[in-house]
Amino acid sequence: MTPGEIDKIFRDEAGRALATLIRLVGDFDLAEDALQDAFAVALERWVCEVPDNPRAWLVNVAKHKAIDRIRRQTIFRGKQQALVHELELNALGPNEPTATLDDDMLRLIFTCCHPAFAPEVQVALTLRTVCGLSTAQVARAFLISEEAMAQRLVRAKQKIRLAGIPYEVPEREMLAPRLDGVLAVIYLVFTEGYVATEGADLMRPDLATEAIRLGRLLNRLMPDRAGITGLLALMLLHDARRAGRQTPAGDIVLLEEQDRSLWDRAQIEEGLRLVEHALRVQGRPQPYAVQAAIAALHTRAPSFEATDWPQIAGLYEVLLRINPSPVIELNHAAALSMVDGPARALDLVDAIAARGGLRGYELLPAVRADLLRRLGRKAEAREAYRAATEATQLEPLRRLYARRMREME
Amino acid sequence: MQYLLMIYQNEVEYAKNDVATSQKMLAEYQAFTQSIVQSGNFKAGDRLQPTTTATTVRVREGKTLTTDGPFAETREQLGGYYLIEAKDLNAAIEIAARIPSARIGSIEVRPIWVYDK
Numbered sequence: 403m404t405p406g407e408i409d410k411i412f413r414d415e416a417g418r419a420l421a422t423l424i425r426l427v428g429d430f431d432l433a434e435d436a437l438q439d440a441f442a443v444a445l446e447r448w449v450c451e452v453p454d455n456p457r458a459w460l461v462n463v464a465k466h467k468a469i470d471r472i473r474r475q476t477i478f479r480g481k482q483q484a485l486v487h488e489l490e491l492n493a494l495g496p497n498e499p500t501a502t503l504d505d506d507m508l509r510l511i512f513t514c515c516h517p518a519f520a521p522e523v524q525v526a527l528t529l530r531t532v533c534g535l536s537t538a539q540v541a542r543a544f545l546i547s548e549e550a551m552a553q554r555l556v557r558a559k560q561k562i563r564l565a566g567i568p569y570e571v572p573e574r575e576m577l578a579p580r581l582d583g584v585l586a587v588i589y590l591v592f593t594e595g596y597v598a599t600e601g602a603d604l605m606r607p608d609l610a611t612e613a614i615r616l617g618r619l620l621n622r623l624m625p626d627r628a629g630i631t632g633l634l635a636l637m638l639l640h641d642a643r644r645a646g647r648q649t650p651a652g653d654i655v656l657l658e659e660q661d662r663s664l665w666d667r668a669q670i671e672e673g674l675r676l677v678e679h680a681l682r683v684q685g686r687p688q689p690y691a692v693q694a695a696i697a698a699l700h701t702r703a704p705s706f707e708a709t710d711w712p713q714i715a716g717l718y719e720v721l722l723r724i725n726p727s728p729v730i731e732l733n734h735a736a737a738l739s740m741v742d743g744p745a746r747a748l749d750l751v752d753a754i755a756a757r758g759g760l761r762g763y764e765l766l767p768a769v770r771a772d773l774l775r776r777l778g779r780k781a782e783a784r785e786a787y788r789a790a791t792e793a794t795q796l797e798p799l800r801r802l803y804a805r806r807m808r809e810m811e
Numbered sequence: 812m813q814y815l816l817m818i819y820q821n822e823v824e825y826a827k828n829d830v831a832t833s834q835k836m837l838a839e840y841q842a843f844t845q846s847i848v849q850s851g852n853f854k855a856g857d858r859l860q861p862t863t864t865a866t867t868v869r870v871r872e873g874k875t876l877t878t879d880g881p882f883a884e885t886r887e888q889l890g891g892y893y894l895i896e897a898k899d900l901n902a903a904i905e906i907a908a909r910i911p912s913a914r915i916g917s918i919e920v921r922p923i924w925v926y927d928k
Contacts, residue, residue: 518900565922566812568899576901 408448411456412441416534419460421506424569426461427468430531430559436468443467457503504623507532508571511620515584516567523558524587530555532619533612543594543609545601581624585633585690588616592637600795604648610641621676628683632691635676639697642669654802658706670701689725692717711740728759736769744776764793771806780810813854813923814895814903819887820916822861839911847895852906856893887916894923 416437423433440463444456453459514527522544529535529543541551561567572580595609617634624630646664647655655661677698680691696717703709718734731754739747751770760766771786787803794800828836840858847853862881869876881888890912897903900920907918 516900518904565920566814566897566899566903568901570901572901 403448403452405445405449408445408452411448411452412444412460413534415457415460416441417510417532418503418507419457419464420531420534421510422461422503423464423468424510425506426465428569430562432468432471433464434531436464436471439467439471440464505571507619508623509569511584511616512571512580513562513567513569515580515587517580517583518561518565518567519558521587521590523554524583525590526551526554527558528587528616529591529612532616535612539608543591543606581627581629584620585629588613588620589633589637589690591616592640596640598796602797603652604654604796604798605644607644610637610644613637614641626683628680628685628688628691631676631683632680632688632694635673635680636690636694636697638669638673638676639694639701642666642673642701648798652798653805654798656802657700662705665701673701674698687720687724689721692721692724709740711737715741728754728757729763732760732763732766732769736772739773739776744773748773748777764790767793768799768803771803775806775810783810812897812899812903813925814897814900815921815923816893816895816903816907816910817889817919817921818891818893818910818912818916819885819919820890820912821886822888822890825890825915826861836911843909843911844893846909847893847906852895852897852902854894854896856891858891859889861890862888890916 419440420433420437423437424430427433427436437460440460443463444460448456511528511532514531515524519527526540526544529540530537535543537552537555538548540555541548544551571577591609592613595606595611595613597604598606614634614637617630617637621630621634643660643665645666646660646662649655673694677691677694680688680694683691696714699710699714699717715734715737718730718737721730722734732751735747735750735754738750748770751766751773754760755766755770767786767789771783771790774780774783774786777783784807787807791800791803844853844856865879865881867878867880867882869878893906893910895903895906897906900922903920907913907920910918912918
């Protein structure tokens with residue numbers, strides 16, 4: 403086996419192995435260091451033969467490395483001796499029930515997404531420990547230096563230890579709000595991958611892929627939760643259009659211009675099945691499931707014109723009832739422009755803007771510009787496109803607005 | 812673990828409360844304190860006089876400098892604290908959320924520094 407293949411197995415198993423190790427050794431840093439030690443051993447040994455159960459192997463070797471690390475520390479405190487003792491007692495057999503390992507993974511996810519961390523810290527910790535990205539990769543996702551990211555992660559792990567953030571899945575009454583927090587983290591990773599905040603590239607597919615991986619994992623660990631299934635469906639359906647969303651040169655192709663044969667049909671089918679499932683789960687409708695239902699209508703439509711716009715506008719009204727926000731109002735207005743025309747939609751958009759709820763939201767001028775353009779109010783449209791260009795840090799969006807302005811000349 | 816729960820709220824606004832509101836708040840505080848004494852989480856707790864009574868002390872080059880007022884002027888002021896024993900941060904947050912002032916001000920939850928023996 404080549405080092406590249408070993409690296410891939412390691413990436414696949416690292417998150418779950420780490421999750422179990424943290425429970426066994428009770429310390430994030432020690433668990434991470436020990437897992438790195440185990441990986442070094444794997445690189446040597448697996449070249450000849452890969453173990454049947456790589457994760458159990460990694461956990462087992464890492465556990466012994468953790469014991470070695472503790473022993474190597476010169477000052478022996480009673481506490482640490484007790485820890486070594488406990489570790490030896492807790493020796494993980496190769497056949498530890500899958501349920502326990504799944505619980506470990508959930509513990510890790512809920513700990514990384516603890517509300518005592520700022521949202522960006524939750525995202526960074528999740529990408530680093532659950533997804534197994536390197537610190538350099540996480541730093542790239544945040545467009546900050548590796549050093550700054552390393553420091554952020556060190557501080558976060560310190561906080562886990564010093565502030566006593568428990569390594570556990572929250573109990574009944576806390577589970578629902580905490581799960582919402584976890585889903586928000588996954589969605590944050592996805593949206594950054596779907597449309598980047600800044601830079602030269604519209605999309606960052608690696609982040610979208612990680613988010614989908616997390617969604618799949620969570621959906622398997624906690625089945626029949628409409629929020630999770632809905633979010634996974636939403637991400638799959640959006641991501642399925644990836645190949646159609648930009649030209650080879652990296653220019654944006656708008657939904658109405660996209661070659662729908664480029665969309666990933668298999669992924670759409672999977673997404674559609676999940677939406678249906680999410681909508682059937684008992685309880686009040688979940689915002690992610692409703693958003694997924696909207697995405698489903700888009701992917702089902704044979705063309706932009708033949709899209710079921712009245713139903714899309716109706717679903718946005720459902721969203722406004724269960725999860726009101728000015729961003730949803732803006733989306734609703736855009737959908738309504740396809741039903742009642744751009745004039746009515748522009749009135750709505752201007753009303754939202756007048757209330758001040760979207761101050762600083764960079765897509766507000768873009769939506770206004772599009773409506774004004776369709777109404778033939780060129781001078782105002784041009785001004786709105788200029789405002790939209792000012793508001794974004796993303797190069798492909800700036801080129802799109804420039805193209806629209808040229809088209810109006 | 813031990814945590815210090817620091818109660819911050821706007822003391823000027825709070826002073827504007829009428830007698831009935833203040834008494835209701837006091838009763839809520841008594842009930843809350845009672846509950847965490849009974850559950851064994853309570854270590855200590857006090858209400859502080861307003862920041863108009865505060866004096867800030869610094870020693871620079873051997874000289875004691877005092878200034879009238881709190882260390883920093885902020886929108887919300889430290890008005891009291893509880894020292895509690897809790898299993899973990901989740902338990903501490905749960906207790907902090909029950910402090911009556913959490914509904915009007917904010918509670919900062921800080922773990923107590925433990926020195927290795």
